[in-house]
Amino acid sequence: MLQNLKKSAKNLTSVQGIALMGMFTALYVALGVVKLYITPDNRFSLTFLAMMASGYFLGGIPAFIVGAAGDVLNFILFPSGGAFFPGYTISAALSGLFYGLFMYGNSGRKLFGGLVISKIVITLVVSLLLNTYWSSLFSPSGFYVILAGKVLKTLITLPIQLVLGAAVISMMEKTGLRRRYAGRI
Numbered sequence: 083m084l085q086n087l088k089k090s091a092k093n094l095t096s097v098q099g100i101a102l103m104g105m106f107t108a109l110y111v112a113l114g115v116v117k118l119y120i121t122p123d124n125r126f127s128l129t130f131l132a133m134m135a136s137g138y139f140l141g142g143i144p145a146f147i148v149g150a151a152g153d154v155l156n157f158i159l160f161p162s163g164g165a166f167f168p169g170y171t172i173s174a175a176l177s178g179l180f181y182g183l184f185m186y187g188n189s190g191r192k193l194f195g196g197l198v199i200s201k202i203v204i205t206l207v208v209s210l211l212l213n214t215y216w217s218s219l220f221s222p223s224g225f226y227v228i229l230a231g232k233v234l235k236t237l238i239t240l241p242i243q244l245v246l247g248a249a250v251i252s253m254m255e256k257t258g259l260r261r262r263y264a265g266r267i
Contacts, residue, residue, distance in 0.1 A: 086186050090141020103144050103151075106136035110152030115160060124235040126242075129156070130177065130204075134197070134247050137181025139260055149178030169216035173208045180204050189255065197247050205236055 093099030110132035118126040129152065137145035153174035157166050180203050184196035214232050218225040254260065 083183055086183065087142050090145075090182055090186055091143045093140045093144045094147075099140060099144060102140055103136065103148055106132050106140075106145075106148045107151045107155065109135070110148060111155050111159060114152065114156040120235050120238065121231060124231055126235070126239050128246075129174075130243055131246065131250055133174070133178040134181045134185070134200075135250065135254070137178055137183075137200070138185045138193075138251060138254065140182065141186035142179045142182025145178030145182040146175045147178070150175035164220075167216065167220075169219075170213070173212050173216065176212070177204045177208050180208070185251075193251060193255070194248060197251060198244065201240065201244055201247065205240055209236060 093103075110129050113128040113132055116128055120126060132152065133145055133149050136148040140148075150171050153171045154166075180200045184200035184203070185193060188196045210229065210232055214225060214229045217228050221228060
């Protein structure tokens, strides 16, 4: 895993890597416009697809940056009414890092296993723990009350995210995009 992090850091110095980071950040912002509210406090967004793709193509460190930059740009371009809070930016960045850690450099079954593991880790660490904690800082409801709502949301959205993620990765694998660009980034 640490070797993949070092390898992914090289994408920060190549023109193609930086261009792809910009493309994935723009995709993150575009997908961030589409939000489905499950409850007033719990929403479903497709931004995970951009972070997943950046982790798959570029690795953990670039995907970390894509997640952070995408979150900040989403807030600037499409504010949701509240003040900016960096905790959610940390959560988005960590999600990108986890996608890169578990998916970068893998193919076939190992790649899809990495997708499942990354989604489980992101769900447990980022969505259920960190985001619930961030929400509890600004809510009169306690941590466990918010957690109960997030667990319900997770039970609904996790299978959807896994199916969408697998479909996108499968299409990218079939087109050979990563193989085509692997020698350049």
